[in-house]
Amino acid sequence: MNKLDDADWLYTISSKRKLIDFNFAEIWRYRDLLFLFVKRDVVTVYKQTILGPLWYLIQPLFTALTFTLIFNKVANIETGTVPPFLFNLAGISIWGYFNTCLKSTSDTFKSNAAIFGKVYFPRIIVPLSIIISNLMKFGIQLLIFIAFYIYYYFSGADIHINSSLVFFPIIVILMGLLGLGIGMLISSMVTKYRDLKFLVGFGVQLLMYVSAVMYPLALMREKLPKIAWVVEYNPLAYIIETARYMLLGTGTFSWFGIIYTVVVTLVVLMLGIVVFNRTEKTFIDTV
Amino acid sequence: MSIILKASNISKQYRLGLVGTGTISHDLNRWWAGIRGKEDPYLNVGSVNDRSTKADSDYVWALQDINFEVQQGEVLGIIGKNGAGKSTLLKILSRVTIPTSGEIKTKGRIASLLEVGTGFHPELTGRENIYLNGAILGMSKAEIQAKEEEIIAFSGCERYVDTPVKRYSSGMRVRLAFAVAAFLEPDILVIDEVLAVGDAEFQKKAIGKMQDISKREGRTVLFVSHNMAAVKNLCTRALLLENGKIGFEGLVEKCIDKYLSVEDNNSFNFRDFNSREGNGGLRITDLNIFCNNQDEVSFNELKSGYNYLFKFTVENFSNQIKKIALGMSIFSIKGQLLTASGSDYFMDKIVVEPKNKVVVTLAIPSLPLTGGSYFLNLSCKSDLNGLEDFIKDCLILNVESLISTKKNVTQFPSEMIQINHDWYL
Numbered sequence: 001m002n003k004l005d006d007a008d009w010l011y012t013i014s015s016k017r018k019l020i021d022f023n024f025a026e027i028w029r030y031r032d033l034l035f036l037f038v039k040r041d042v043v044t045v046y047k048q049t050i051l052g053p054l055w056y057l058i059q060p061l062f063t064a065l066t067f068t069l070i071f072n073k074v075a076n077i078e079t080g081t082v083p084p085f086l087f088n089l090a091g092i093s094i095w096g097y098f099n100t101c102l103k104s105t106s107d108t109f110k111s112n113a114a115i116f117g118k119v120y121f122p123r124i125i126v127p128l129s130i131i132i133s134n135l136m137k138f139g140i141q142l143l144i145f146i147a148f149y150i151y152y153y154f155s156g157a158d159i160h161i162n163s164s165l166v167f168f169p170i171i172v173i174l175m176g177l178l179g180l181g182i183g184m185l186i187s188s189m190v191t192k193y194r195d196l197k198f199l200v201g202f203g204v205q206l207l208m209y210v211s212a213v214m215y216p217l218a219l220m221r222e223k224l225p226k227i228a229w230v231v232e233y234n235p236l237a238y239i240i241e242t243a244r245y246m247l248l249g250t251g252t253f254s255w256f257g258i259i260y261t262v263v264v265t266l267v268v269l270m271l272g273i274v275v276f277n278r279t280e281k282t283f284i285d286t287v
Numbered sequence: 288m289s290i291i292l293k294a295s296n297i298s299k300q301y302r303l304g305l306v307g308t309g310t311i312s313h314d315l316n317r318w319w320a321g322i323r324g325k326e327d328p329y330l331n332v333g334s335v336n337d338r339s340t341k342a343d344s345d346y347v348w349a350l351q352d353i354n355f356e357v358q359q360g361e362v363l364g365i366i367g368k369n370g371a372g373k374s375t376l377l378k379i380l381s382r383v384t385i386p387t388s389g390e391i392k393t394k395g396r397i398a399s400l401l402e403v404g405t406g407f408h409p410e411l412t413g414r415e416n417i418y419l420n421g422a423i424l425g426m427s428k429a430e431i432q433a434k435e436e437e438i439i440a441f442s443g444c445e446r447y448v449d450t451p452v453k454r455y456s457s458g459m460r461v462r463l464a465f466a467v468a469a470f471l472e473p474d475i476l477v478i479d480e481v482l483a484v485g486d487a488e489f490q491k492k493a494i495g496k497m498q499d500i501s502k503r504e505g506r507t508v509l510f511v512s513h514n515m516a517a518v519k520n521l522c523t524r525a526l527l528l529e530n531g532k533i534g535f536e537g538l539v540e541k542c543i544d545k546y547l548s549v550e551d552n553n554s555f556n557f558r559d560f561n562s563r564e565g566n567g568g569l570r571i572t573d574l575n576i577f578c579n580n581q582d583e584v585s586f587n588e589l590k591s592g593y594n595y596l597f598k599f600t601v602e603n604f605s606n607q608i609k610k611i612a613l614g615m616s617i618f619s620i621k622g623q624l625l626t627a628s629g630s631d632y633f634m635d636k637i638v639v640e641p642k643n644k645v646v647v648t649l650a651i652p653s654l655p656l657t658g659g660s661y662f663l664n665l666s667c668k669s670d671l672n673g674l675e676d677f678i679k680d681c682l683i684l685n686v687e688s689l690i691s692t693k694k695n696v697t698q699f700p701s702e703m704i705q706i707n708h709d710w711y712l
Contacts, residue, residue, distance in 0.1 A: 013382055014390030033422035040419060044410040115406045119399055119423055120382035192314075281385045284378070285301060 027122050037129035056140045064089040071214045081158035082250045091213040094243050097138040098179045104130045105183025106200050109191045109283050123280040131176045160249040171243050178265045184272035188279035192286045211236040216251050235261040290356050291507050296389035297353040299375050349375040350531045362501045362508045364522035366546050371528040373511045381477050395474020409453035416452050420467045434470045442466035469496045475507045515543050516621030569675035573600035587685040594652045602644040610636035614666040619702045658688025659701035
């Protein structure tokens with residue numbers, strides 16, 4: 001019998017867990033799986049529908065239209081010089097990206113229990129693929145936004161891009177990572193305590209109202225100064241406000257807001273990864 | 288030969304019953320113990336995993352102190368009764384879950400082939416699913432590309448390869464899934480009961496492929512099955528699990544013998560036997576065997592060529608009148624179906640009044656089995672609810688074979704059907 005050297009072992013399956021067990025090399029080895037999951041998500045969602053990918057556009061367009069009628073025409077929320085429809089469309093598209101990222105990643109363990117119960121692959125591939133495939137949907141929505149943007153621009157609306165637009169991708173990535181972090185936290189806890197599933201449903205709905213989606217941040221400060229802090233401490237509000245500033249030239253841009261958002265996102269993401277890592281090892285026993 | 292996998296002191300504890308509000312208090316206790324640097328307070332409790340006895344604790348050890356080593360190129364069979372811990376062991380080996388204590392060290396990459404076909408997306412075509420499934424099992428795109436044609440040819444689904452998998456028959460799905468997995472190239476392949484599916488032709492192909500994998504390519508295989516024939520054919524060594532512990536480890540033949548002797552028929556209790564299938568509205572609650580119309584005999588003392596009456600007691604536990612048919616089949620220990628019959632071939636559906644029972648007799652004149660052990664599978668179907676009761680691979684008949692021919696009394700080769708016959712000039 002050979003003498004066994006500890007260095008010979010490729011890996012060990014044991015009950016001991018490290019706090020952060022994030023194996024980049026392994027994830028890289030499974031990059032083809034990530035790509036195939038993204039492809040599966042994009043290709044199969046609207047199979048056997050007549051309108052197909054048009055649904056990506058119909059959802060934000062109709063929501064923006066409804067918001068414009070209710071919040072701007074009925075409730076008279078001021079959007080400054082920017083056409084309300086365009087204002088809402090920008091907010092909804094970006095919020096929509098966060099919304100879908102959070103909702104689909106928070107279901108990771110439960111909806112993949114069958115496959116997770118059979119084979120091993122780095123579990124984080126699944127939420128990552130969700131973030132990426134949703135990014136492509138967001139891209140399509142951005143195209144329709146650009147089309148309306150050009151239309152309004154040539155009809156003489158007072159909108160202008162500014163140089164900060166080069167940082168727009170960073171804003172989008174922040175939004176995705178924040179959705180990923182919160183989603184991973186929830187997905188890990190929901191495996192044992194299903195209560196959270198109900199919380200997510202209406203929690204996200206409520207979150208939208210304090211994320212400056214259908215109103216400018218300044219308006220909140222002006223009308224409800226006492227509870228404006230709820231919105232001001234919400235990193236999502238900064239992301240949406242900043243995105244609108246970049247795209248439409250409306251609203252405020254604050255370095256404090258950006259740095260605050262980056263810090264919160266990184267903390268939430270780290271926490272999400274740690275909890276996710278702990279859960280992935282044994283969740284199949286409790287799910 | 289070198290050791291490729293080594294399991295030391297593997298244990299796995301499960302919590303019985305429901306996950307509910309009680310869970311949170313146990314979780315808090317654990318967390319508190321963890322903070323003080325103490326051991327998990329629930330690790331000391333827990334009873335031995337015997338499915339049929341009532342538990343005295345909320346925790347159960349599905350596996351307890353499992354130690355074994357696997358040599359490079361070896362095909363290790365893992366056998367055991369339902370609930371003995373086979374699947375738990377496989378889950379730990381394939382890294383789906385971690386053990387409660389102990390560790391497994393491996394020198395090679397492990398890929399598992401558990402219930403093939405998980406991960407297939409019904410909307411994608413066969414070809415797209417080959418790529419997806421291959422990637423899930425750990426292959427890279429380039430690897431799959433290189434083997435794509437071979438995989439399709441092996442599956443025998445060429446015609447349908449560009450059709451969405453949702454249009455496939457279940458057999459085709461299994462073929463395709465097995466084909467993908469068969470072309471995996473892990474150092475250690477873990478296989479769980481895949482041979483139970485597919486038609487005879489494909490099963491043959493699958494066994495052949497697995498022999499190829501182990502013998503020609505020299506890869507290590509861990510094989511879990513109830514199919515003793517397949518275990519005998521494929522494995523070089525076997526491991527018997529009994530109630531979460533290792534009951535025997537070593538030669539395949541000996542291991543199978545040990546496994547069969549574990550199943551103690553004399554204590555088989557129809558009424559309390561729990562690991563049966565069917566909806567349970569109706570149950571076979573007793574089976575008495577009579578020899579030559581008079582003496583009652585046990586399952587272990589049947590003799591070739593004698594006349595037997597099998598008297599089934601069937602009880603209706605529901606509140607409905609049920610019309611039923613009974614079925615019986617005899618399998619060799621190797622898993623080969625030898626014969627089968629149903630009461631509905633011979634008589635009308637049997638009416639069983641609610642909360643009542645009937646006794647149905649099956650007569651087998653001149654028992655046509657040679658010496659050895661056989662599985663007797665029993666089923667009960669009703670018009671109303673389909674499968675009511677099904678006892679599968681649990682009842683063992685032991686037959687003694689001394690057949691008197693016109694020349695002398697002789698013993699025939701064991702475990703086969705003995706037809707009524709004669710030789711003359």
